[in-house]
Amino acid sequence: METVAVTDLYQASYLLLSGCQLTEASCTPSGTKALSCTLYFSGQHLATLEENWFSKRAMVNLWAFRQAYSQVHQYVDQAKKEFARNGGGPV
Secondary structure: OEEEEEOOHHHHHHHHHOOOEEEEEEEEEOOOOOEEEEEEEEEOOHHHHHHHHHOOOOOOOHHHHHHHHHHHHHHHHHHHHHHHHHOOEEO
8 A cells, every 4th residue: 555645735635535544644843833734645546646636637526625625624733732732743
């Protein structure tokens, strides 16, 4: 099974909607009080999905994408809260 790390929430939503599994979310400090979150996905055909994403050929149902984006946003919020609580590290 392939794995990929992404920081783009839209790309993460596309991967989630395409059947990939979110395996980890981690945050790192990226400035004064700011955090950067990386989302790690596993799944089949990740190379093809990434190629479609970066070549602007990715197509999804807009309503489903909106729901996936909300879910990804919740994962990021949770990762940021865990980072603050635990002083860093993956969630």
